[in-house]
Amino acid sequence: MFGYFKSILHEQKNMLLEQASQTVNSEVTKVREHLSDYADIAAVESDRTFHLRIRDRERKLIKKIDQALERIEDGTFGLCERCGEEIGIERLKARPVTTFCINCKTKLEKEEID
Structure with a gap:
């Protein structure tokens, strides 16, 4: 039974790590256009902040996944x-x-x- 959950948890963690990697790569490689319109600048910053908040929530979930995997190993899951x-x-x-x-x-x- 625990093998099933271990597999599910590893899959979730790998998916979250891949998404985080894609976000970081996207932000690093994104070509910054010279935006002169304040509304465009605000929209870009708002979008960036939104994605970073999502990644922060996912980081917290990865920590919970790691803790669940530890509980499987120590028998308290x-x-x-x-x-x-x-x-x-x-x-x-x-x-x-x-x-x-x-x-x-x-x-x-x-x-x-x-």
Whole structure:
């Protein structure tokens, strides 16, 4: 069972790393046009900032993927950090980096709201 998740996590990580590499290469090799219109300059900067924010989120996801792979190796993958119970297989399939069972995650989210 863990082999399945290990494979999925490695695939996700490789895809994210490839996308990050493409973004960096695109930014480095992009020919900067001499833009004189402030609206064009703002649009280019806004687009660049948007892509960099996405890459930052993906960087954080890569860290979670690495942590999930470590949990597979040390035998704690699929166990809830809060209650110690097994995390349901469907939840792991939907979000293999999760560290909480659905009940504990629901409680944590409710506590954030209150």
